Each structure stands twice: as C-alpha cells, then as structure tokens.
Amino acid sequence: MITIGIDIGGSSIKAALTETGTSILARTQRPTLAEGGVDDTVGQLHACIEELIAAHDAAPADIAGIGVGVPGAIDHDRGIVLYPPNLPSWKEVPLAALLSDRWGVPVLLENDANCAALGERHYGAGRSHEHFIALTLGTGVGGGIITGGRIFRGARGFAGEFGHISIDADGPACNCGSHGCIEAYVGIHYLMREALPDLRNDPDSLLHTRALNDAEALDPKDIAEAAAKGDATCIAILRRTGERLGVAIASAANLLDIEIFIIGGGIAGAGAPLFDGIAESARHRVLKVHRESLALLPAELGNDAGMLGAASLML
Ligand SMILES: [Zn+2]
The missing domain is CATH 3.30.420.40 (ATPase, nucleotide binding domain)
Structure with a gap:
C-alpha cells in the first residue's frame, strides 16, 4: 500500500511517499510559508504531493491516502485544523477536505506530537x-x-x-x-x-x-x-x-x-x-x-x- 505522510512544521513541511507507511520511496521538503495566508501553505502541500507522485512515476489513484501531522488541535470529526499557534493566519481550516477534494483520496489529520509518537510506535523506539x-x-x-x-x-x-x-x-x-x-x-x-x-x-x-x-x-x-x-x-x-x-x-x-x-x-x-x-x-x-x-x-x-x-x- 502506498501512502503519503506529511509533517507541517512552523518553518518547513516534510513529506514522504511510503510503502505501507514505512519504507520511504520518495521524500521532499518545502518552506511552510507560515507568515503567508492559508492558501500559501496549502499550495505548498499540494506542490509536495505533486512532486512525490511524479517522483515515483505514480498516479493519484495509486495513493491509498494522505496522513497529515498538524502543529495544533484538530476537530477529528470534521477534519478541521483549529487555530494552530505557529500558523498565525489559520483559524478553522478544513484541511482534510481541501486535500481530498484536490487529490481524490482519503485524508486523515493528527496533531504533530501524536504523529511523532505514532511514528516511534510503529517504526522506532516504541516498536x-x-x-x-x-x-x-x-x-x-x-x-x-x-x-x-x-x-x-x-x-x-x-x-x-x-x-x-x-x-x-x-x-x-x-x-x-x-x-x-x-x-x-x-x-x-x-x-x-x-x-x-x-x-x-x-x-x-x-x-x-x-x-x-x-x-x-x-x-x-x-x-x-x-x-x-x-x-x-x-x-x-x-x-x-x-x-x-x-x-x-x-x-x-x-x-x-x-x-x-x-x-x-x-x-x-x-x-x-x-x-x-x-x-x-x-x-x-x-x-x-x-x-x-x-x-x-x-x-x-x-x-x-x-x-x-x-x-x-x-x-
Ligand atoms: Zn504552559
């Protein structure tokens, strides 16, 4: 199963195309543009996804889903990011819908510290x-x-x-x-x-x-x-x-x-x-x-x- 994992930090976005979440097939990094508006950062996310899919010579339909770690709180039921402190122009942003509408795949959001814990749980010191x-x-x-x-x-x-x-x-x-x-x-x-x-x-x-x-x-x-x-x-x-x-x-x-x-x-x-x-x-x-x-x-x-x-x- 091929999935994309994205980690949105205050200064940079890190993203990878992975096989079953673990082995990294392609990776990329771009500035978050946190000082810009929501569209600037979301544009960077789209660019990362596009680049990863192209690097693997894949089609969006080959991707089972996109998981995104966000530096703030999340309304999980609605897929909305709530007032992340390091992204000052973000208020309530329907990030899951913004990504899934464009790429036609399921998108799940999680708090970035929780993502780090899950990463260690599956592949690191917490295995x-x-x-x-x-x-x-x-x-x-x-x-x-x-x-x-x-x-x-x-x-x-x-x-x-x-x-x-x-x-x-x-x-x-x-x-x-x-x-x-x-x-x-x-x-x-x-x-x-x-x-x-x-x-x-x-x-x-x-x-x-x-x-x-x-x-x-x-x-x-x-x-x-x-x-x-x-x-x-x-x-x-x-x-x-x-x-x-x-x-x-x-x-x-x-x-x-x-x-x-x-x-x-x-x-x-x-x-x-x-x-x-x-x-x-x-x-x-x-x-x-x-x-x-x-x-x-x-x-x-x-x-x-x-x-x-x-x-x-x-x-
Ligand atoms: Zn405190």
Whole structure:
C-alpha cells in the first residue's frame, strides 16, 4: 500500500511517499510559508504531493491516502485544523477536505506530537511497547500518549499536552497563561534565556565569548555540543534541564501508570547529562511501584518521526 505522510512544521513541511507507511520511496521538503495566508501553505502541500507522485512515476489513484501531522488541535470529526499557534493566519481550516477534494483520496489529520509518537510506535523506539509517552523537545515540549498501542486523544482530542504540566506554581510565566510549566524551562527560548547568564559568568565555558557577543545565534544544540566536549557549565545546564523534566515525567508516570518515556527533539541528542538528570529526578519522585521499571529511551526516528507517523495514520 502506498501512502503519503506529511509533517507541517512552523518553518518547513516534510513529506514522504511510503510503502505501507514505512519504507520511504520518495521524500521532499518545502518552506511552510507560515507568515503567508492559508492558501500559501496549502499550495505548498499540494506542490509536495505533486512532486512525490511524479517522483515515483505514480498516479493519484495509486495513493491509498494522505496522513497529515498538524502543529495544533484538530476537530477529528470534521477534519478541521483549529487555530494552530505557529500558523498565525489559520483559524478553522478544513484541511482534510481541501486535500481530498484536490487529490481524490482519503485524508486523515493528527496533531504533530501524536504523529511523532505514532511514528516511534510503529517504526522506532516504541516498536515493542504498548504504553509509553513520546516527548519532543523543541520550541515547545510536545507529548503523545500511547496506551494499548493506540494514541490517547482524550475527550476532544487535546490530550498529551505534556509541556504544560506545571512543576512550580510560582515559576516563570508560560505562553499558555500558567506558571512553571515544564515548557517554560525546557522550550528553546526559555532554556536559552536562563542559560545565557550562566555562560556569560563562566569565562572557562567554550560558549562564553559567543554568549557575550553573539547570543542570538546560540541554541541548545550548541550547549549539547559543548557539554559533549566536557564543558562543565553546559553539562550543568543540561543536567538541570533533565532534573526538571524528571519532575514532570514522574507526575505523568504516577497519573497514567506509564513507565516508558521516549525522548526526542533538539536537545535529546545531548545524551548522558540530560538523561542522567531526568532519571535521577524522576526515580526519586515516582511512586515505589514504578521506581525500578521507569525507562527513558532516546527516540530513534529523529526528524522523520512525524512524517512516518502521519503516513501510518492510513494503515
Ligand atoms: Zn504552559
């Protein structure tokens, strides 16, 4: 079965033509044009689909369906995308109909963090696990809950907002209006805002000069790279980040009886300092029944998780 999976990000659209959702026959990427209107972004989606079909020398009728990961909430019954925060001109967009009318195939929509979780479930670190939460650490902190092998959407499809678990009632203000959300510590901009003074105050840090002169260009991947070279301040920043994530992970584990957490996204590649911080903090906080079995797994699919998860919606 040939399906198309599309992952709409805030800056780029990734799309692939896949065989049974897994092996990638053709792939493409285009800018999202988020600053433009709905028509601009939908035009890019059509262009991606056209290119994939042409690359495989196929006809639209050969495609079993199109799955789309969207950075926001979805009305699943009506196939409508609801006010995605990173696509400012989108209000209520009937994306499933816009694509299926043009291509004559079924179209399914899913939240992008849920798609990443489904990708890991079918083809990545979650292949042999029925119950897990997949976290994506990026500008925000996305979460997708898999229970009994399936995505858990909640009553209206909004479940899995891991980033807005608060770990401190008096903590920093979060975009959502609450305080102390884990996203307000771990989201890229929040993390860098807190890390820069540490880097500026440590003349021995590999990032000291850049933090003073070129702070805008620094991102968490630079911190991860410096930590891998032994930079003590960067190691401490990642460890602190991990310890905070561990607090939220412990709450989620206790609430849902889920013991496996698959961690991907920008700084997840930092490895030991981040994962050690999470493990130590979470193991101290989970209920005793979970202490031994709590497992943290690195995501395996990287940037392809959302796209492959979207393709798997048609299976
Ligand atoms: Zn929040």
